[in-house]
Every structure is written in C-alpha cells, then in structure tokens.
Amino acid sequence: MYFPSWLSQLYKGLSRPIRRTTQPIWGSLYRSLVQSSQRTNPEFNSFAVRTNTCGELRSSHLGQEVTLCGWIQYRRQNTFLVLRDFHGLVQVVIPQDESAASVKKILCEAPVESVVRVSGTVTSRPAGQENPKMPTGKIEIKVKTAELLNACKKLPFEIKDFMKKTEALRLQYRYLDLRSFQMQYNLRLRSQMVMKMREYLCNLHGFVDIETPTLFKRTPGGAKEFLVPSREPGKFYSLPQSPQQFKQLLMVGGLDRYFQVARCYRDEGSRPDRQPEFTQIDIEMSFVDQTGIQSLIEGLLQYSWPNDKDPVVVPFPTVTFTEALATYGTDKPDTRFGMKIIDISDVFRNTEIGFLQDALSKPHGTVKAICIPEGAKYLKRKDIESIRKFAADHFNQCSLLGKLRLECADLLETRGMVLRDPTLFSFLWVVDFPLFLPKEENPRELESAHHPFTAPHPSDIHLLYTEPKKARSQHYDLVLNGNEIGGGSIRIHNAELQRYILATLLKEDVKILSHLLQALDYGAPPHGGIALGLDRLICLVTGSPSIRDVIAFPKSFRGHDLMSNAPDSIPPEELKPYHIRVSWPTDSKAERAH
Amino acid sequence: MYFPSWLSQLYKGLSRPIRRTTQPIWGSLYRSLVQSSQRTNPEFNSFAVRTNTCGELRSSHLGQEVTLCGWIQYRRQNTFLVLRDFHGLVQVVIPQDESAASVKKILCEAPVESVVRVSGTVTSRPAGQENPKMPTGKIEIKVKTAELLNACKKLPFEIKDFMKKTEALRLQYRYLDLRSFQMQYNLRLRSQMVMKMREYLCNLHGFVDIETPTLFKRTPGGAKEFLVPSREPGKFYSLPQSPQQFKQLLMVGGLDRYFQVARCYRDEGSRPDRQPEFTQIDIEMSFVDQTGIQSLIEGLLQYSWPNDKDPVVVPFPTVTFTEALATYGTDKPDTRFGMKIIDISDVFRNTEIGFLQDALSKPHGTVKAICIPEGAKYLKRKDIESIRKFAADHFNQCSLLGKLRLECADLLETRGMVLRDPTLFSFLWVVDFPLFLPKEENPRELESAHHPFTAPHPSDIHLLYTEPKKARSQHYDLVLNGNEIGGGSIRIHNAELQRYILATLLKEDVKILSHLLQALDYGAPPHGGIALGLDRLICLVTGSPSIRDVIAFPKSFRGHDLMSNAPDSIPPEELKPYHIRVSWPTDSKAERAH
Incomplete structure (x- = not known):
C-alpha cells in the first residue's frame, strides 16, 4: 500500500475529471472521508488537547467520551452545529436544558469559522436522522462542555466558495484558501509523495540527502539568477537555478549517491505558471549510465505513486528527439x-x-x-x-x-x-537531443542545448572536433502527458573535454568555472543525474489547473506575495550595509540628460 | 534498530573522544567497516555499473565474479593496490603474467586517487597474509580486466591528511575533503538522522511537510535579513530568518501539524561558527500546549537518535530560566x-x-x-x-x-x-523565560526576549497591563550539553492581544504585520511550535569541532565560499534590471565631502 488509506479514501470522493472541475465542496466529500482502522495510519491526536479528530468518529466510538477541536462549519436552528477539522466533519448537538445554558450560549453565539473545543459523548443519531453521505453520519456528539478558543470575524467570503473566487483574492487570503478541501488534499498528497520518494532513495537505494548552498557565485550566462548583495562593496551572491555544480562536486567528493529536495530560483520576470522559487527532486550518482538513471526514476515514480491511481507501468517508452519531432511535432509529446x-x-x-x-x-x-x-x-x-x-x-x-x-x-x-483521459498518466523518455544549438543572436556560434556539463553521445565524440552541430548528447527528458517533468544527463567527467567544450566551442570564460574544472582533474568519477520538477509533477498528479494550487504560499505571476505584499520597499539606511543604492527610473533619466 | 547497521558499525571504529581527536584515518577504521547482512541495509549497487562496493566484500563472496569502481588509495610494489569507495577498502592483486600486460600497465601507471573499474574474482588471501584489522582483510581481488575511468593529477596533499590541514585549504578543496572518512560519516549520519525525524513526524504522527517561501517581505526589526532586489525599482524581497510567520499562517489555514527541514538565512557579518544560511527542523502544531510540544520533541530525538550511542532517556529534566541562572549562571547550562x-x-x-x-x-x-x-x-x-x-x-x-x-x-x-564525557548527551528544557527585556539602547523601552508572537505565561497575562517587565512567557529552550539546540513557544492566537503587544508594548509598526493580525482575526486556532538547529545538533552528535564539519559546502567565517570564490563581482549591466547601483566606499567619501 503506497499511500495512507485515509488520504486515498479522501481522494476518491473527488469527481474524476478534476482538471476541469476545480471546486470540490466539503459537502460532496463526506462519503470519502472514511477513516480506515489500518495500522499504517499516523496518530493524529498525539500530543494534542483533543482525543479524536472530527472526521474519524464512527459507530465504533459509541459511548466514548471525546474532546474535539475544530472550526464551526455551520449551525442549524441553534440545535446542531457541524464542526470541521482537516479530517472531516461531525455533527454536534447543542444542549437545550437550563443547566447547560453557558454551553448553549457559547455554541449558539460563536460566528461561523470560530474555533471551539467541545467535550461530550459519541451517541447514535435518532432513527431516521442518519446521513449516509457523511462518514460520521451515523453518530453525533452530545456536548457536555464547550470552550470558545477563538472567535472569527466576518469572513470576506465562505470557505467553500473559495475556489470560485478570483485567484488574486485566494492568494490575498491564502490562510483561508488553505482551509479548502482541495488545498488540504493537494498539500497533504505532496507531502506523502515526497516522503515515499525519500524512502525509496534513502532507505532502499542508499542515496544521501545532502543540502547544498543557495548563496553561491553566479554561473556563466546566469542572467536569470537573483542577486543577493553582501556586506563587501560590489560583491554579490547569486541564488542558483539548480544545485548542478554542487551535485557534480559531491560526486568528485565520493558521496556516490546524492539526492535533495532542492529549492531553486529563477528570475524570469512575469511568466504565467512559473514561480521565482521552485522545488526539484535533485539526483546525482556515480558509476552510472543513462539506462541506470532511467531505471532509477521509473522505480522512484512507481514507488511513490499515489495508490488511488492506476499503478505506474515501467519501463517507460523512449523516443529520440528526432523521432519525437517527426511524429508529434514537439519534444514533449502528449502520448495519451x-x-x-x-x-x-x-x-x-x-x-x-x-x-x-x-x-x-x-x-x-x-x-x-x-x-x-x-x-x-x-x-x-x-x-x-x-x-x-x-x-x-x-x-x-x-x-x-x-x-x-x-x-x-x-x-x-x-x-x-x-x-486525453485526466486519470491516465503517460510517461515518455525523450533521448538523443542535440548537444548544441545555434545561438539565437548569432547562429554561427553555438550554445549548449541544455547546459555545458552535458556529456556528448559516445558515438558522436569525434563530431565535436569536426561538426559539433551534429553531435548528440547524453541528455534525457522525462515527459508526462505533454509536459516536461524532468531532465538530466550523463555529465562530462574529463577535464580536458570540459575545457574544450567551454573554451573552444562555447567561448565561455572558463575562469568562472575554474573550481569545477580543477575538481574534474582530481579523480572525478563518471557520473550522471536528473532533476524532476516537483511542483509540475504534483500539479499533474492532482489534476490542478496551476502549479500555484500545489504550493502553500505561491507568488502571483508578477512575482508578488499578495498576502504580505512582498517585494516591499526598504528604508535607504537598511541598504547601506550592502553598499547599494536604488537607481530610480527618474534618476537615470536625469543622468541621461547630463 | 534505529540506524543502518553499516553506518553504526562504521562509527564504532572512531576512537571515543572524537571531539578532541578529529583526524580519523581510513587505516584505523578498517575493522569498523563491517558490512552487515541485515535486510534493512539499502541496496548500494542498484542502477550502477558495479556489482559490489569495495567495502562489502567478505569470505562469503569467495569465487564470485565482481566489478568494482573506486579510487586508488595506494599501490605496493606494483603487485597490489588498495581500492577505496565510500564503503571501505579492498585489496586488488595486479596480474603479473604477460597476457595481462595491458591490465598491469593501467593499474601500475594510474596515479593515486585515480578512478578505476576492475573486474575479477574474489579469492582468499594466501595463508599468513590476512589482515585482521581490515574488514575485507581475508580476501583479495584477482583482476581480469581494468579500465582507467579518470586519471588524477597530483593532489595538493593526501586525502588522509586532510583533517590536519588548515581549514581554509580544506574549504578550498572541499570536494577532496569530502572524501575523508570523517566528512563521509558526518554527512551520511546527518542524512540518516533527518530521515528518521521525517518518519517520526510524517509517518507516525501525521505531520505534513510543507515548503514555505524564502523570497518574502522583511520582518519588523529584520536588520539581519539578506535582501534580494526585484525587477521593480526600490522593491526588495528578504530572505527570512525562519518560516515563523508562514508556519503560524498554516495553522490558521487548518494544516494542523506542519514540519519542514527549513533553510534559513541570517546576515550577521563575520561570526565564528555561524553560517549565513543554516537549517532548522521547523515544527508547528495546533491545539497543543507546552508539555505537548516537549513530549513531541523528546519522542523525536529518541526515535532519530543514532543507535551506536546510548539511547535518549525521556522525559528531559526541566528548569526555569530563573533556576538555571541561579544554579548554573547561564540559561544554557551544561548539565553533564x-x-x-x-x-x-x-x-x-x-x-x-x-x-x-x-x-x-x-x-x-x-x-x-x-x-x-x-x-x-x-x-x-x-x-x-x-x-x-x-x-x-x-x-x-x-x-x-x-x-x-x-x-x-x-x-x-x-x-x-x-x-564532560563526550559520549554523554545531557538534554535540558529551560522554561519560564521573561516575555520582554529592556532594550539595550534604551532600557526604558521593551523588546521581545524571543519574538513578538510568543504567548505570555497564562498566570502572567494580567502583568501585561501593569508590570509587563515581570511577565513570563510560554517560551521553552532545549539545551544539550551546554548548547541551545532548539527553542519555541506557544504563540499568541488572539488578534487583540497580539496588537496590544506589538503596538502598545513594543511600539512596532503594525502595518508590516497586518496580514498576520488579520489572519488571527479569522479563526486562528491555539498553536505552538519549536525549531531545532540541525547543524548544531548534528555537530554535537558527531562530536565535530565546528558546524562547518557537518555541512557539505559551508562558508568561511567571513561568509565566503573559498572553493568558488563567492560572493563575487557582478558586471554593472547585470545590476540594471534590478535598479540598483553599487555605492563604492570612495563614492560615499566623495559625497560626504560635498
């Protein structure tokens, strides 16, 4: 069983083509919130002041004294209220007798979405009042004590309507949007799937989870790298687009099998469905060839795949770049x-x-x-x-x-x-990419089709010295339903070859990479790796319309945090330690006028 | 069994007081590199072009045809060489017969630390030539084929001498330093311990691993936050010192149990044994009190503790801040x-x-x-x-x-x-800290002893309105052997109380936190959490002299990456999109002269 059954049960309630129906309502999901009694379930009540979650109670709990904490979902005629937590909903009976007046007052006066703690007994609902659509529909809670933990002010809109609102509004009140079923499901599935990936890599295959720095030196052609001013005048760190150099250096360092769920940064200005910071499953190993990496990734996805979906069938089919273009007119074909x-x-x-x-x-x-x-x-x-x-x-x-x-x-x-069945997941390897492409600005010069560390195809090494444009690479892309979800390559481990490609073919300044070239000289093993785009992958798995739906606090397409209003102005005195000044657009006009 | 036995076996070879003897030599560790046959071991050879690791071979492998990849550790009189990988060392017999002349040439001419692949048969060493100090000491490899995968240029110094070199040299050649036994051990132990923590939090206790942004808005008094210029003139992101606001907002969002192995940033200029980026085990949960968080953390450390050390005994003793000062003269006493x-x-x-x-x-x-x-x-x-x-x-x-x-x-x-026995780990909770301290610059004003979201001690709420200086907080520190390795608190979930503390007592500009205050108004549950300093914790567990020894690519104490030379100069045209200019110190002198 790959996935905790409570999560997969929860999922089954979602209508199938969720890609097009993105407004799941708590109400329609009652029947899916089935709490399994399997021992693989985590203990959700440990260390907490509750005895149970709202969503887990069943007839098997009848007679038990329970303490629940949750949000008031709605109230009916001052006799019932429905309490919600991440796990589901439960009906609470508001006591009507005089002796419980204070409890009644609390439960009747607290606004919707207020947080309360109630203690009471699990009882059967009166005959005829069961709700078969609700997993907790056979029982209700006879409350003895209640406490208002926090009152809620009037919301800008109801939680269940969140998915219908404009995305800007959802991002501004992200902490409310997160209470929606869909966001709870997406983030919990993401956490579970990453955990399974870690188990596969770390526990089953001996990979070492190693954190690499994000404050680094700019990389050649790193025009999309954010800068971080240091306290030394004119010196800047860069936020790297990937741990590429570090993972190769780890192989030189004999770490052998590295992985990291790595935060990466790319400043592309405003781009729809891109994020300035994103996450990749970053992998590198020594003494491996292309088929080794491919098998590793096939196993990884198979192992971590949610078990409420059809199992992943391996091996994935492979097409060459040339075949893909000829057959599908794209290097990331949707093969569904x-x-x-x-x-x-x-x-x-x-x-x-x-x-x-x-x-x-x-x-x-x-x-x-x-x-x-x-x-x-x-x-x-x-x-x-x-x-x-x-x-x-x-x-x-x-x-x-x-x-x-x-x-x-x-x-x-x-x-x-x-x-294109949204429940179908069609993986495809695309291989044998060209190693170089003509530069857009100057088609006589070459640039790397992917990055300058990609090894040439073994059969094409001689072409590097005669017709480099024709050389294929050992790069491979992983495509899912027409989306590139990963890419990697066997790397160059020979310093001379790396120098030749950087200096002679790409005409790059090799000084900026001298540490890497030197490392290759000191006994670098053959190595290769891959990176999977986690946000895109989870987006496809959950059938979400945007990667913003699988990220807790995403930026808007302009790179803004609409909740906190980042990026923000900084007082000039706080810029001083970093020896920078703002060049206001008007200033630069004034300068030009000189 | 908490830890893979191969790792703990590997550890046992380290002489006990490693804190003071930081130069473990591969040679002295032979006997500890025992490969266990337990099924909990990961498969280190999957997907790779080798059949076995060097370190795993034993008499039980006699007669097997094996392919090994590794680094040449040393060569003896052109008859033997010792091959090394992360797992250990093995003796390889260089063939002397004429028919194997090419194999002999490769193995005799390759410089030390070159990478080779050899295939051959596992055989018994001749009687009398066994090496009982070496786990592979009963066998050797009769080589049939050999391939030089990469030749090594002359090293600046031998790998086994690395720990004896200056730290600057070790950092400059970090990829070589990583080949040392101690660095391999430290990074692998770190990976394993974090993995166990994830299992405990995610699989056993239902915590959700959620990634929070690092490009955020500056926080009040965030003078130690790195800035990241955006493409909007005068607008900057900040790299936050912790996910504090996000984790509280996740609680408001009903995520209930959050954790993250979180990258954090703090610009403190040059400070010994501090890093500009560091990692914390970041935890927050709803409907919990102080004892709940304490039990959670005790269980976490007990579960993830390396099993080559004495088990962690829980619960940890607790002292109040006042008692700690009176009894030990510090709030982080070494209670060994x-x-x-x-x-x-x-x-x-x-x-x-x-x-x-x-x-x-x-x-x-x-x-x-x-x-x-x-x-x-x-x-x-x-x-x-x-x-x-x-x-x-x-x-x-x-x-x-x-x-x-x-x-x-x-x-x-x-x-x-x-x-102070280095094998003894003495945990201690320190509680009941003061909520506020007098400001250093102006002792009549107050500042938060920890941060402004810390809840007051329940018995001291009335003091906020009369004698706030005397109010204790619900903050708790976790101390290990005299080092603070974690701290947390129950947070304020009441918007009015939070506003009063921020605006009235701390005289902060509440606008900058309006999103958080608003979130508290919309049904924030009671919540609390903690963060453990992972670098410091692993440093103590491994007995390393510095946190730099448990980080793959640390910065020097001046914040430099000595390998790549970061931070680095940036061409002015790359600053333009960010609307910033460098204020060179000479410029500012010129300005002052005006």
Missing part, C-alpha cells in the same frame, strides 16, 4: 492519444496539385498529415475553418504540426470526444 | 557535571571579612560558591591564580559564576579529570 504526424510525400510524388508540387520540389520538402479519428463525425464546418486559420497563423513555424495536433485534440474534446 | 552555584550568604551573615560584609549589606547582596570536586587534589597553585584572574577580568558581569564554572571544568579536564 495518437494522431501522429505521418509523412505522405510518396502518395503525392506524382501529384498535379500545385502547392504540393511546390513543397515537394524543395530540398527536404515533404507532405505530412495528421489523421483525426472520427473527425468527419465530430468536427463541424467551423472547426475545419478554425483549423485552417490556425495553420495559416502558424505558417512557417516548424512546430506547426505539433501545435495543430493539440489544437485538433482540443476541438475534438470540445465536441465530446475523450482523447 | 555538577559544580552548581550555591548561595552561602547565611554562612557569612555574621562574618567579619570585610568584602563579604560589603557584599551582603547591599540590596540583594549574596555570597555564592562553587564547590570544585577534588579541586585540592587536581588543581595546582597556578590554576588557582588563573581562576582568580578570570574572576577579576569578568568582575561585575552577572554571568561571571557561569563562566567561572566552565573555566574550572576546563582546568580540571586539563589536569586529567573527566567531567
């Missing part, structure tokens, strides 16, 4: 459905259709097609028009067919066909 | 030994000794003593002199007696008495 791109040039070799003749007469000219299954049945005339328009709009983009494939899938799904 | 401070005023009430009369005649005047056990036997005349001088030097410091107690302990140990 077919509609592959097919070369039909031969069919038209002798055609008299002018534009096809033109295409085929050009060097490397081809005619390609996508077969839309039952397209004639599902697609309407205006759909065909929109496909035609889409194609025209994206004309001359080599990724056109890949985009068209997804566009057609969207259209088919709009018309009721299920192409 | 007695020598308590005793009030002997009554003995001297009628004394005629002038300076004692003087002391006793003053208000609150007391005479206190420390009894040094067998002092007369152990201490020499010059020791007494040095005690007298120490007392004179620290005259008028209220912590004098506490310091004197430790000074005397040092002296006794120099003379051969064992007072």
